[in-house]
Amino acid sequence: MMARQSPTSSVAPTADGMPLLGLGTWENDNPSECANTIKTALEMGYRHIDTAQVYGNEGAVGQGIAAADVPREEMFIATKVWIDKLGYEDVLTSTQRSLEKLGIDTVDLLYVHWPVDTYNPVETFRALHKLVSDGKADRIGISNFEPNQVDTAIEKANVPIFANQIEIHPLLPQQELRDHCSKHDIELVAYSPLARGAVFDVPEITAIANNHDVSEAQIALAWLRQKGITAIPKAVGHDHIHDNWTSLDLELTPAEIEQIDSIERTNRCVDPRFAPW
Numbered sequence: 001m002m003a004r005q006s007p008t009s010s011v012a013p014t015a016d017g018m019p020l021l022g023l024g025t026w027e028n029d030n031p032s033e034c035a036n037t038i039k040t041a042l043e044m045g046y047r048h049i050d051t052a053q054v055y056g057n058e059g060a061v062g063q064g065i066a067a068a069d070v071p072r073e074e075m076f077i078a079t080k081v082w083i084d085k086l087g088y089e090d091v092l093t094s095t096q097r098s099l100e101k102l103g104i105d106t107v108d109l110l111y112v113h114w115p116v117d118t119y120n121p122v123e124t125f126r127a128l129h130k131l132v133s134d135g136k137a138d139r140i141g142i143s144n145f146e147p148n149q150v151d152t153a154i155e156k157a158n159v160p161i162f163a164n165q166i167e168i169h170p171l172l173p174q175q176e177l178r179d180h181c182s183k184h185d186i187e188l189v190a191y192s193p194l195a196r197g198a199v200f201d202v203p204e205i206t207a208i209a210n211n212h213d214v215s216e217a218q219i220a221l222a223w224l225r226q227k228g229i230t231a232i233p234k235a236v237g238h239d240h241i242h243d244n245w246t247s248l249d250l251e252l253t254p255a256e257i258e259q260i261d262s263i264e265r266t267n268r269c270v271d272p273r274f275a276p277w
């Protein structure tokens, strides 16, 4: 069900300067559609855009950034260094290439995409530190880091780790990892916050959505926001982008949050063979 609510909140709340609702772009592969998506979202009020080197769409994202009638300084742009570019020199050169494609001088948040392959905690973070010192990255993030890898990163990085981007949604609440990150003051960014569509088939979520006359997507996004977790749902086209944005107007009751918390079924959507778990 696609609900239309108005008025739409014009500003997303932030977590230490990072907008708590952003736009994901994985598999937004058609360049003109991708650029339009970014422009539409930014002009609707989104300020946080999530891309990655491996998505192959940084150029199209950059076109959308340039086309939007929104000042760059209001935006929060995040990208990720791919697993084969995590050696010292490759981090520097690939990030420079990302900045050029995105058409920006500084990326607001630069993640290590996965702690695998060429990842070397000392060398990778040495390069990331240089990018921060040179003003090319404002903050450093990690993604898909399990608790022991978070600890190693904290130990080896001579730059603060701002966020860990991991899969979180009602079918994968990741409580232990969340507690671990919170203990170290690391923000959480939930990827696949709609479980890549699976939240639409969860009866507990549908029941709450029907009570509020909103979509299941909005329920999943409000559940994350009310826990202080940033969400970056991917959406293409005005209707999905708008539906997700209006989740900012939705307040779940403590009982509803508890009902979602008590769902026991799990579904991990992103599980490549190289995953560290």
Ligand SMILES: NC(=O)c1ccc[n+]([C@@H]2O[C@H](COP(=O)([O-])OP(=O)(O)OC[C@H]3O[C@@H](n4cnc5c(N)ncnc54)[C@H](OP(=O)(O)O)[C@@H]3O)[C@@H](O)[C@H]2O)c1
Pocket (backbone or CB within 6 Å): 023, 024, 025, 026, 027, 050, 051, 113, 143, 144, 165, 166, 190, 191, 192, 193, 194, 195, 196, 197, 215, 217, 218, 232, 233, 234, 235, 236, 237, 239, 240, 241, 243, 244, 270
């Ligand atoms: N760090 C990592 O390793 C990692 C891994 C996975 C994802 N991510 C990031 O997280 C972002 C989000 O995750 P995701 O793309 O895996 O999945 P997701 O956001 O959970 O789900 C995206 C799917 O939901 C649909 N959708 C979005 N809003 C909707 C709505 N309101 N109503 C109905 N359907 C809706 C989209 O359709 P349409 O596209 O047709 O709108 C798309 O099929 C990615 O795009 C990427 O930026 C990062």
